[in-house]
Amino acid sequence: MPDLALSSAATALQIRRASRAGVLTGHTSGLAAAHVQANLAILPAAQAADFQRFCDLNPQACPLLAVTSPGDTAVPALGADLDLRSDVPRYRVWRDGELVDEPNDVGRWWRDDLVTFAIGCSFSFEHALLAEGIALRHVEQGRNVAMYRSAIPTRAAGPFHGPTVVSMRPLRAADAIRAVQITSRLPQVHGAPLHIGDPSLIGIHDLARPDYGDAIELRPDELPVFWACGVTPQAAIATARLPFCITHAPGHMLVTDLLNRELLGH
Template identity: 70%
Template sequence: MTTNPPIPLHTGSSALEVRRAARLGQLTGHTSGLARHHVQANLAILPKSLADDFLRYCQRNPKPCPLLSVSEPGQYRLTDLGQDLDVRTDVPRYRVWQGGELVDEPTDLTALWQDNFVTFALGCSFSFEHGLLAGGIRLRHVEQGLNVAMFRTNIATRRAGPFHGPLVVTMRPMKAADAIRAVQITSRVPEVHGAPIHIGDPSLIGINDLQRPDYGDAVQVMPDELPVFWACGVTPQAAIAVAKPPFCITHAPGCMLVTDRLNDQLGLG
């Protein structure tokens, strides 16, 4: 029996290296800070019977659900996002939902795949982090090797069919000058959530404790910093919990599909 040598992963890794590491089971955690030049994507995989409703949900909520690609039913190779890209194997960890309940977090979907599955790839804030870092803005979770902190808010998303629920946000602490610069940088890239939706007092959007994120890892907010909040692609998972579809699949929060598209193509060079 032969074993595959470990694929070393770092900020300069290629998208294909990250995907292959996930495919081989060598990468099962978050992708924050990896392959910094490449666009990362959230995933939602649903039966064709729910695809039209979910497409409308994305169209009505473009900040948390910016569409990068939508597959044909049963298609698992998204060639518009990358060569040698297989959505069944190339995400470090998935989430399987039944009736709105999380039932499993596998690292491979091959045995679960069905010919009626439609895959939605949505823009991810890990992509605009490349632009923030290039602009000299420090990101504490990246420096500490952590997943970004994510929170459910009291802001309702617009309903489409059975899909509705609270907006989920990511949070990054920044000094005021950096927050202003971050708005300028991210407002140029609606494909990956665009500008922040809130800066400052988290209680105004229903967040009571920044040290207890709903997803991801907590990071400290220093006294001279402001919490800056962006719409997050985990929002569909909150909508799935409300809609309670019989069966669907998403990525695990922070465990993204790394595509061959370059952040430079989004204006983040």
């Protein structure tokens, strides 16, 4: 669990510095609620053009916030005093499509040809839902959101293809309707849900066994609501079996200086 100083009221810089210092190693759900959080995909320049096209073809799952030049470790558009090598609580390092490391700092893995893609995250639209009084159980419980590999295909670009990963939040019907209305206005952080109701219709057969994150209870008066998730690129990267790449660990985001109200037009 994050320490008491790291809360929904924390600043983005406090979260990044805590990650850099190794104080924060857990997920960032519910932290720095006013700030936009980003998924990361960090690839060699040789694969960057294909990956950017993959994002362009799959904007709900991969809404791009920023793309760096090769070797850049800072992203001024996303924050001051920001270091891509250390400011995420946990990373994943991949070789030939296989996970080989989950470090808190990727300095030793860094290369001058790496291009970073910052992708919008559903933790940002959660702020909008909470502001409208829609309760989110995983936030209340201090847990990571539940994420699943669905049967919804992505559109391929070069070597990148695979299933759409979705995040699930259990909501009562009235709240689900309101959530559709709210998130449909937020395309930079995944937009409206892809599916509501029977998970088997999108290839998910056991909600109690998410592929990423934590299982969240679905109560009898609730519907499972599924949004496209920024972990989708990880599934595509694994399928592409790139010789090397780095991503964030699911739920362990880069917290930016961007404000949700600015990005989302609030």
